[in-house]
Amino acid sequence: MAQLSVQGIDTAYDRIDVLHGVSLDVEPGRITCILGSNGSGKTTLIRSILGLTPPHAGDIVFEGASLVGQPTHRIVGRGIACIPEGRRIFPKMTVAENLAVGAYQLSDEAEVARRAAQVYELFPRLKERRDQLAGTMSGGEQAMVSVGRGLMAKPKMLIIDEPSLGLSPLYVKENFRIIRRINDMGITVLLVEQNVRQTLAIAHYGYVLSQGRMVAHGAAADLAADAEVRAAYFG
Amino acid sequence: MSLDIFSQYLINCLMLGMIYAMVAVGFTLFFGVLDIIQFSHGDVLMVGGFTALVTYAGAQALGVANPWLQLALMVLIATALTAGLGVLVARYLVLPLKNAPPLNTLLITLMMGMVLREGVRLAYPNGSNPQPFPRLLPGGVWSVGGFEARIDSTILLLVGLALITGLHLLITRSKLGLAIRAVAQDGETARIMGINFNWIVLLTFGIGSGMAALGGVMNGLYYTEINFGVGLLLGVIGFAAAILGGLGNLYGAILGGFLFAALQTVGAVVLPMLSQHIPSSYKDVFAFAVVIALIAWRPTGLIAEKSTERA
Ligand SMILES: Nc1ncnc2c1ncn2[C@@H]1O[C@H](COP(=O)(O)OP(=O)(O)O)[C@@H](O)[C@H]1O
């Protein structure tokens, strides 16, 4: 059974529908990706799942229970974490404090320290700079903070929205390597990307959004050859 | 100026600065989490002062005679009830207007301030006139060399210092403080991190309003009287201090409070020296004029933070 199941949702900003009957299934332990050009509704779909912009029709079910109508902090408490679009690190906090916010719902301080140590192992650079204000770091380093912060909650599912946006090719490559490692830890990944080729290379399954509708889905290998995917991006 | 006069001016200046700072931190905390100005904040302070007064009367009626016990009851009850008032203002007036134009929040809290002010004036016996506030701290003076200070003022100053230090530690070291800062820097991302946004806003209003109540009690103990309009001037000064320090910046607000008190003191001392025709009561005119000039010179406050933070 799917771990997360989005069932025919309509989502609107100010009464204008942006998503139209969108459905999607995420299998546990997999990397599922959502492809689609700018403005096709990928971020809105994530906002719907997190309860930031709840859908007004349809249902979203995580591990057997509906998320619709729940406040965001409860949804996060169910085991869903997110690395938001644009990284959104807390600029006036140190690296260590940013990580601490990521583990906000965990009260066991020793466990928080253990997870921080794991994040520092993944990103040694963050360890060197743990007391630096995150807002003063380079884009690539801020991306590390954002990813590390998302891991601090030790989520069952991690939603990642365009992690390689604005990064240099070197960091993009590193990013995909990290995402694979996160998945190897047993965390389900829902990945939104514009970088079609590299995304489909690491994903197991993919969906294609176009103008707020799901227009294609399939195994990543099949999608890579699919004409509709090419149409959604290039034509 | 002889040393004993100098010490009086200094203690008075520090005392005023402390009270202003305690009001200003509320304005700056509320602006931090919700980007709004709570214009009834000064009147919330006044309610804190009057709650302490009512508690004092109640304690006397119940036969509690020990002044320290009376004071402890006044501080506890006034802080708790006033924090509760702040939470109610946030829950029923401010949060429901979160997505409305900020002007509506401004107006509704301004009107709330009038309700509190007029409510206390009418409901408190003889409320239109200043009410005596009990002298509960030990009287007397201590002196070192020619420097002398009243014992009660010194206690108030030390307590104020402890409170502001405590608030600083709460904001910078505790988990609650971490959440308040997260909400202040980016409310939506704070929610994505699993922080209960509304809960943090309510707690912030509770903390800020509790600080204002403590400021109200300190003000009453210092002047040994309180009147229903005390929140009006203290509110404007606290707001000015918060703006001066850069809204959203805790240290800026504290600095702004002490700066305003320093300006008033300088005005009181220097103006009569410049001309016999300018009495020291022009100190407020002088202080506000300088603040206006400072804000015109540094529109984002002396310590600009919020603007760079949002960039
Ligand atoms: N906060 C918002 N208010 C109104 N419309 C929005 C908002 N955010 C996004 N939209 C609109 O919703 C559509 C989908 O946007 P988005 O979900 O951000 O797409 P993507 O993430 O795929 O680039 C776009 O047409 C965009 O203009």
Ligand SMILES: [Mg+2]
């Ligand atoms: Mg997007």
